[in-house]
Amino acid sequence: MSRMQGEFNCCQRVRSVRLVCRQTTSSALKGAIQLGIGYTVGNLSSKPERDVLMQDFYVVESIFFPSEGSNLTPAHHYPDFRFKTYAPVAFRYFRELFGIRPDDYLYSLCNEPLIELSNPGASGSIFYLTRDDEFILKTVMHKEAEFLQKLLPGYYMNLNQNPRTLLPKFFGLYCVQSGGKNIRIVVMNNVLPRIVRMHLKFDLKGSTCKRRASKKEREKSKPTFKDLDFMQDVQDGLLLDVDTYNALVKTLQRDCLVLESFKIMDYSLLLGVHNLDQAEREQQMEGSQSSSDEKRPAAQRALYSTAMESIQGGAACGGSIDTEDTMGGIPAVSGKGERLLLFIGIIDILQSYRLIKKLEHTWKALVHDGDTVSVHRPNFYADRFFRFMSSTILRLQVIKSNFEEEKKTMLSELLDSTQF
Ligand code: ATP
Numbered sequence: 528m529s530r531m532q533g534e535f536n537c538c539q540r541v542r543s544v545r546l547v548c549r550q551t552t553s554s555a556l557k558g559a560i561q562l563g564i565g566y567t568v569g570n571l572s573s574k575p576e577r578d579v580l581m582q583d584f585y586v587v588e589s590i591f592f593p594s595e596g597s598n599l600t601p602a603h604h605y606p607d608f609r610f611k612t613y614a615p616v617a618f619r620y621f622r623e624l625f626g627i628r629p630d631d632y633l634y635s636l637c638n639e640p641l642i643e644l645s646n647p648g649a650s651g652s653i654f655y656l657t658r659d660d661e662f663i664l665k666t667v668m669h670k671e672a673e674f675l676q677k678l679l680p681g682y683y684m685n686l687n688q689n690p691r692t693l694l695p696k697f698f699g700l701y702c703v704q705s706g707g708k709n710i711r712i713v714v715m716n717n718v719l720p721r722i723v724r725m726h727l728k729f730d731l732k733g734s735t736c737k738r739r740a741s742k743k744e745r746e747k748s749k750p751t752f753k754d755l756d757f758m759q760d761v762q763d764g765l766l767l768d769v770d771t772y773n774a775l776v777k778t779l780q781r782d783c784l785v786l787e788s789f790k791i792m793d794y795s796l797l798l799g800v801h802n803l804d805q806a807e808r809e810q811q812m813e814g815s816q817s818s819s820d821e822k823r824p825a826a827q828r829a830l831y832s833t834a835m836e837s838i839q840g841g842a843a844c845g846g847s848i849d850t851e852d853t854m855g856g857i858p859a860v861s862g863k864g865e866r867l868l869l870f871i872g873i874i875d876i877l878q879s880y881r882l883i884k885k886l887e888h889t890w891k892a893l894v895h896d897g898d899t900v901s902v903h904r905p906n907f908y909a910d911r912f913f914r915f916m917s918s919t920i921l922r923l924q925v926i927k928s929n930f931e932e933e934k935k936t937m938l939s940e941l942l943d944s945t946q947f
Contacts, residue, residue, distance in 0.1 A: 555605040557641045557655065559703045560664065560712060562592060562603060563610030565637040567701075568629055571615055583616040584679040608705035613672070617679055618699045624686060625696055625716075632698065635661045636714070656717060662698065663717040671877035672711040675700055678789060678877075685785050691778050693796075693837050693873045694785065718797050718834070718872035723854050724806060725749065725799035725870070729757055732795050733908075733915030757920065763862025764922040765800070765869060771857060772924075774838045775871075776917045782873055783909040792908035793878040796916055799870035801856060834871045860924060 567588065589611045596602030622632055639658035655664040667675075675697065682697065699714040719725055728751045732738060738754035752760070767775065779796075786794060833855025856868030 553643060553653070555705070556653075556703060556710060557643075558603060558605045559592070559608045559610065559705065560641070560655075560701065561637045562601070563590070563608075563612070563701060563703065564699070564714075565633060566590060566592075566600060566610065567612040567615060568633050571619055572629055574616070577616075579617050579620045579683060581680065584614050584676070584683075586614055586616065588612045588615055606705055608703055611702040611704065613676055613700040613702070614679055617683065618697070620683070621686065621696070622698050624690070625698070627698065631661075635659050656721070660717055660720040660722055663715050664712050665715065667711050667713050667877060669709070669711065672700060672702070672713070674877050675713060681789060689781055689785075691774075691838055692782055692785075693778055693834070693871060694782050695872065695874060695876060713877075716872065718874065719799040719870050720855070723799070723801050723856070723868070723870065724809075726802040726805055727761075727798075727800040728752065729754075729798040729800075730795045730874075731757065731798060731916065731920060732793070733912040754915070761861070764918075764920055765867065766860045766862070766922050766924040767857070768924050771838075771859070772921060775857065775921060778838045779916055780913055783913045786873075786876060787905045787909040790905045791876050791878060792905045794876045794912075795874050796912070796920070797872050797874045798920070801854075801868040801870065802861070803866040803868060805865065834869060837872070859921075 567590070570588075589609060590599065591597070591607070591609050592600045592603065593607045594603055594605060619629075622629075635657045641655040641664065642658060644654040644656055644663075650668075653666045656662070657664075682694075685694075686692070696716040697713060698716070701712045701714075703710045703712070719728070728749060730751050731754050733754065735754055735758075740750055740752045740756055744750045744752075786792070834857050835853060835855055838857065853868055856870050859867040859869050861867055
């Protein structure tokens with residue numbers, strides 16, 4: 528064997544060992560999460576329902592899972608681990624507020640294998656999705672978990688005042704400790720159900736500095752585009768009727784104010800666009816595939832946290848109002864008049880405006896125009912984000928409403944002129 532060939536084989540081996548390691552770590556992590564959540568939710572059910580108290584936000588429950596099992600925990604095939612649950616009673620309250628029953632939460636997270644999303648973000652976080660599309664799990668850094676804990680009382684206050692929100696819905700915060708490592712996981716709502724084909728996907732910040740999807744990203748089968756891509760490719764924006772536009776923009780405005788008050792920035796609007804007309808064309812081309820393939824199973828509807836519910840108060844106000852046809856998406860129209868459904872949520876909010884961010888801004892502002900970099904003062908960030916979303920991305924369907932008005936006027940004039 529040549530030296531080169533030997534090195535190649537060696538590299539291949541290292542790569543496959545790494546892959547096996549990663550897969551093993553990932554499957555051990557998934558297993559630990561499922562065992563841990565199963566235990567903690569079960570344990571909670573024995574505690575009586577009561578109002579959330581201030582001290583509930585600071586509670587951390589911890590349980591050891593030896594692989595041979597204990598009188599509290601089952602035996603398992605993973606290395607020993609400790610599972611921590613942050614603020615269990617407070618999160619139970621949040622889940623209840625969002626209409627999620629303990630049994631459904633348990634079933635979604637613990638009964639089916641979790642699906643790992645391949646390489647979605649730049650931060651190196653691992654993302655898992657529950658098989659039923661309901662929940663997304665993200666590994667977060669120590670600072671982010673700490674920040675979420677501090678945020679909880681304010682988050683609670685905000686949810687009570689304003690259930691209409693596109694902010695992430697946090698359902699749980701956990702930590703798996705194993706082999707001297709701490710892996711913190713946050714459970715949130717999944718904004719983009721896999722069951723709905725997203726024809727376009729954007730991660731928008733309202734900044735134009737370096738906000739274009741990379742060549743590598745564009746080559747993916749389902750790329751996530753950015754602000755500059757939207758401005759170039761969707762020049763007419765997404766058109767909404769007046770009521771939907773007002774509800775959505777009002778929700779965004781309130782959310783921005785809340786984020787600013789928490790000194791949060793660098794968040795994104797995650798936007799998935801399902802083009803109903805394109806889907807119909809695709810279906811015709813694909814032939815026999817039934818359109819019902821893309822509809823959510825009825826059993827999931829009651830607890831699904833949808834974009835439409837987020838702007839109308841849905842589950843949190845005690846009722847789901849979206850229909851079968853919209854699949855929880857927000858109806859809109861493209862500049863060409865094609866019927867769209869929008870799937871929207873604000874993501875990545877666990878960034879506080881710390882010293883490091885300030886330094887990053889000062890440095891970037893020297894290199895670029897200070898107003899276009901995405902790392903900014905929270906009030907400026909919120910203002911720019913809101914303006915961009917409510918004018919460049921989302922727009923009023925003025926022409927259609929004018930046309931309807933004109934039609935009404937013409938009709939009444941016609942009736943007037945034809946009165947006997
Ligand atoms: P970055 O550092 O690039 O901001 P990150 O690792 O912090 O990335 P996020 O920005 O939170 O990760 O998310 C990265 C991607 O993961 C998003 O563009 C989106 O495709 C997916 N994602 C994140 N949160 C959700 C969610 N709640 N629902 C559906 N998809 C999500």
